Amino acid sequence: MSGAGGNAPGSEQAAYTGRLTRRSFLRGGLGAAGGLAALAASLNPLRELDTSELTVEKFLQKHYKEMTADEMEGVLARIRTEVEQRYAVRPELRDIKAMDGVEFAYALHLGRCIGCRRCVHACVAENNQSRSPEIQYIRVLEMPRGSVDIERGNHHYDRPTVPDAGHYYMPIQCHQCANPPCVKVCPVEATWQEPDGITVIDYDWCIGCRYCEAACPYWARRFNFTSPQIPNEQLNPNMSYLSNRPRRQGVMEKCHFCLHRTREGRMPACLEVCPVGARKFGNLLDPDSEVAQILRTKHVFVLKQDVGTLPRFFYYFDEDYPRSHAGISLPVLQPHDVGGTR
Amino acid sequence: MKAYLRFVWRCVRLSFVGGWPYYLWMSVLSIFVLLGINAYCKQLVYGLITTGMSDQVSWGLYIANFTFLVGMAAAAVMLVIPVYIYRNRELHDLVIFGELLAVAAIVMCQFFVLVDLGRPDRFMHIFWRFNFPISMLTWDVVALGGYLLLNLHICGYLIYCAYRRRHPSPIFYVPFVFIAIAWAISIHTVTAFLLVGLGARPFWNSAIIAPRFLASAFAAGPAFIILTLQVIRHMTDHVVTDAALKMLKNIVTVALTVNMFLLGCELFTEFYAESAHMVSTRYLFTGLHGRNALVPWIWTAMSLNVIALTILLLPLSRSLRYLNVACVFLIVGIWIEKGMGLIVPGFIPSPLGEIVEYSPTANEILVCVGIWALGLLLYTIFVRITIPVLSGKLTHDRLYLPYEREDAHAIVGAS
Numbered sequence: 001m002s003g004a005g006g007n008a009p010g011s012e013q014a015a016y017t018g019r020l021t022r023r024s025f026l027r028g029g030l031g032a033a034g035g036l037a038a039l040a041a042s043l044n045p046l047r048e049l050d051t052s053e054l055t056v057e058k059f060l061q062k063h064y065k066e067m068t069a070d071e072m073e074g075v076l077a078r079i080r081t082e083v084e085q086r087y088a089v090r091p092e093l094r095d096i097k098a099m100d101g102v103e104f105a106y107a108l109h110l111g112r113c114i115g116c117r118r119c120v121h122a123c124v125a126e127n128n129q130s131r132s133p134e135i136q137y138i139r140v141l142e143m144p145r146g147s148v149d150i151e152r153g154n155h156h157y158d159r160p161t162v163p164d165a166g167h168y169y170m171p172i173q174c175h176q177c178a179n180p181p182c183v184k185v186c187p188v189e190a191t192w193q194e195p196d197g198i199t200v201i202d203y204d205w206c207i208g209c210r211y212c213e214a215a216c217p218y219w220a221r222r223f224n225f226t227s228p229q230i231p232n233e234q235l236n237p238n239m240s241y242l243s244n245r246p247r248r249q250g251v252m253e254k255c256h257f258c259l260h261r262t263r264e265g266r267m268p269a270c271l272e273v274c275p276v277g278a279r280k281f282g283n284l285l286d287p288d289s290e291v292a293q294i295l296r297t298k299h300v301f302v303l304k305q306d307v308g309t310l311p312r313f314f315y316y317f318d319e320d321y322p323r324s325h326a327g328i329s330l331p332v333l334q335p336h337d338v339g340g341t342r
Numbered sequence: 343m344k345a346y347l348r349f350v351w352r353c354v355r356l357s358f359v360g361g362w363p364y365y366l367w368m369s370v371l372s373i374f375v376l377l378g379i380n381a382y383c384k385q386l387v388y389g390l391i392t393t394g395m396s397d398q399v400s401w402g403l404y405i406a407n408f409t410f411l412v413g414m415a416a417a418a419v420m421l422v423i424p425v426y427i428y429r430n431r432e433l434h435d436l437v438i439f440g441e442l443l444a445v446a447a448i449v450m451c452q453f454f455v456l457v458d459l460g461r462p463d464r465f466m467h468i469f470w471r472f473n474f475p476i477s478m479l480t481w482d483v484v485a486l487g488g489y490l491l492l493n494l495h496i497c498g499y500l501i502y503c504a505y506r507r508r509h510p511s512p513i514f515y516v517p518f519v520f521i522a523i524a525w526a527i528s529i530h531t532v533t534a535f536l537l538v539g540l541g542a543r544p545f546w547n548s549a550i551i552a553p554r555f556l557a558s559a560f561a562a563g564p565a566f567i568i569l570t571l572q573v574i575r576h577m578t579d580h581v582v583t584d585a586a587l588k589m590l591k592n593i594v595t596v597a598l599t600v601n602m603f604l605l606g607c608e609l610f611t612e613f614y615a616e617s618a619h620m621v622s623t624r625y626l627f628t629g630l631h632g633r634n635a636l637v638p639w640i641w642t643a644m645s646l647n648v649i650a651l652t653i654l655l656l657p658l659s660r661s662l663r664y665l666n667v668a669c670v671f672l673i674v675g676i677w678i679e680k681g682m683g684l685i686v687p688g689f690i691p692s693p694l695g696e697i698v699e700y701s702p703t704a705n706e707i708l709v710c711v712g713i714w715a716l717g718l719l720l721y722t723i724f725v726r727i728t729i730p731v732l733s734g735k736l737t738h739d740r741l742y743l744p745y746e747r748e749d750a751h752a753i754v755g756a757s
Contacts, residue, residue, distance in 0.1 A: 063467075217542035225389050226389035
């Protein structure tokens with residue numbers, strides 16, 4: 001081994017034979033030390049990592065459906081403590097199960113909605129959505145009269161007062177589909193449909209791949225792109241595991257029909273706040289419920305029926321026929337009745 | 343076992359040894375890897391808000407690169423099929439470079455999926471509740487994992503046999519080669535189905551996406567291998583014949599032609615029918631309501647692909663220099679076509695008709711560059727080890743060192 005550039009063949013031999021020379025050892029040592037230092041420097045941002053999410057307990061926490069009642073109690077107790085530490089509010093956190101014989105549905109009266117967005121903000125307050133960055137489950141579209149093409153809707157209308165004469169308003173939120181594409185695509189079963197028809201998310205199981213967000217035809221799902229911020233005094237302490245408990249960075253969330261309210265016989269927050277009574281909610285399986293009656297008697301349609309998702313969120317227009325039609329009863333003409341009046 | 347560990351140790355040592363171009367190349371790649379790690383650490387701390395993604399455009403550069411690299415991995419079959427089915431002699435000694443590229447590409451794919459996750463700490467959940475066979479993402483996990491194992495086995499077995507100076511026993515690898523051929527087709531098909539199966543996204547909801555994916559992969563993959571072989575030819579004494587490169591060139595030309603044809607079919611269907619299905623396509627090619635962030639991207643891709651195809655079809659490309667140019671153009675063209683041209687416009691406009699544009703952030707780009715650098719680093723090491731082993735320079739008992747023969751004998755004699 002001699003001369004400039006002679007290192008390579010020499011060390012190559014050493015490499016082939018697997019032998020260490022003093023020279024290669026020194027050089028290797030220096031290289032390794034330099035490399036480790038550079039690696040340590042590149043890892044520097046990790047010093048600000050929120051390590052409270054990286055506990056053995058959380059790592060071993062089971063999927064919602066696999067937890068026993070005792071295990072769930074333990075998890076709920078832990079979350080209560082965490083929420084209290086973080087927001088200085090002791091939450092009423094429970095795991096509220098679906099009731100038997102109930103299938104929830106929502107009906108929205110397009111003729112009544114005035115687009116005031118009170119539902120949007122009541123939802124944010126009720127369900128502890130992040131205020132910064134802002135996450136909202138309901139999007140209200142201002143639609144030109146004469147069209148149901150949502151591509152023509154205005155998402156960002158900003159008027160001193162509503163409604164505007166030339167428009168009607170269409171609020172859109174999770175449609176709680178009977179055939180939900182979001183549930184189908186989730187690789188880890190972190191989202192599923194409950195017996196009462198509500199599609200929920202286990203925020204402690206979601207891996208944040210956002211496949212469900214790509215699969216939803218109603219743009220109903222939201223992702224926590226960063227750590228959600230809620231002022232302490234705005235936290236709603238009445239919460240449940242599958243609905244409005246505070247979420248963490250990196251997981252999905254969505255409308256759950258306020259299940260912590262509706263499973264106990266109350267109405268969703270968006271319905272309660274509506275000033276014009278455009279929102280109706282109830283049990284589809286109960287023929288006397290308001291939604292069941294609306295589905296029987298009104299002109300009802302669902303959004304994007306062609307994608308086959310079978311929504312439980314219905315839009316409707318007025319009574320089945322205008323009152324001026326009362327008493328009208330004409331014989332119908334047959335398609336091939338050549339003798340009839342054309 | 344001891345012999346195998348010694349083999350691994352020798353490989354590790356060998357990967358740290360080379361001439362100055364090798365050191366320079368590896369140092370540059372390492373720096374980019376470190377920059378990528380640094381950027382990813384920031385993303386871990388602050389969340390995916392460090393990327394350009396939003397609730398409207400919820401997948402971006404990460405999934406785009408993932409899609410492209412699945413294609414690169416699948417393209418290894420374009421060397422395997424000529425060799426194992428048509429007994430092509432020219433490519434016989436080169437096929438392993440295709441398989442090694444597949445290994446490096448799959449590793450990159452898996453990193454691109456990992457960095458796209460909001461909660462990488464929960465990655466293990468995929469093993470506790472695996473939504474198979476309903477979720478196409480689980481199919482992709484199976485397909486990519488299986489393909490990685492198949493190629494690791496085939497390459498590892500052949501290289502170790504050469505090292506032990508044993509004749510590889512066909513029963514231990516030929517069946518796997520044939521499984522890998524079918525598997526390669528499946529990885530890119532499954533990746534296409536991931537997108538195609540979404541009724542919510544009319545832009546992707548088209549049966550032609552999977553064939554388009556395969557055609558573009560079979561153009562970009564072999565093009566990348568042509569460039570690699572050119573480097574190997576210039577930097578090492580491994581024999582790469584002109585005939586082998588011509589063979590690959592023909593594969594690239596046919597695949598690129600088919601790809602352009604399929605793209606034309608898609609564009610005709612979209613633009614002639616003018617249905618609601620085509621809003622995203624129109625946004626991509628012409629912009630929509632004055633929003634046109636993707637228009638320069640797609641027209642760049644189209645131009646690069648057309649120029650590459652023209653060069654390949656002309657006698658010009660018999661000159662290897664022009665062949666290299668065509669390969670670079672079409673790799674970049676297809677990378678754009680599959681990334682900014684296929685993943686991103688699927689999200690614009692949103693399902694509610696809102697137009698929110700996407701452009702990657704610097705941090706996001708650094709993470710991508712880091713993963714690419716890591717993949718190239720791995721591939722360089724693979725090639726670095728494979729060449730001396732296959733040429734018999736590095737075996738368990740013998741050394742052939744053309745430049746320092748006496749020293750080599752001395753070392754072998756001494757040990």
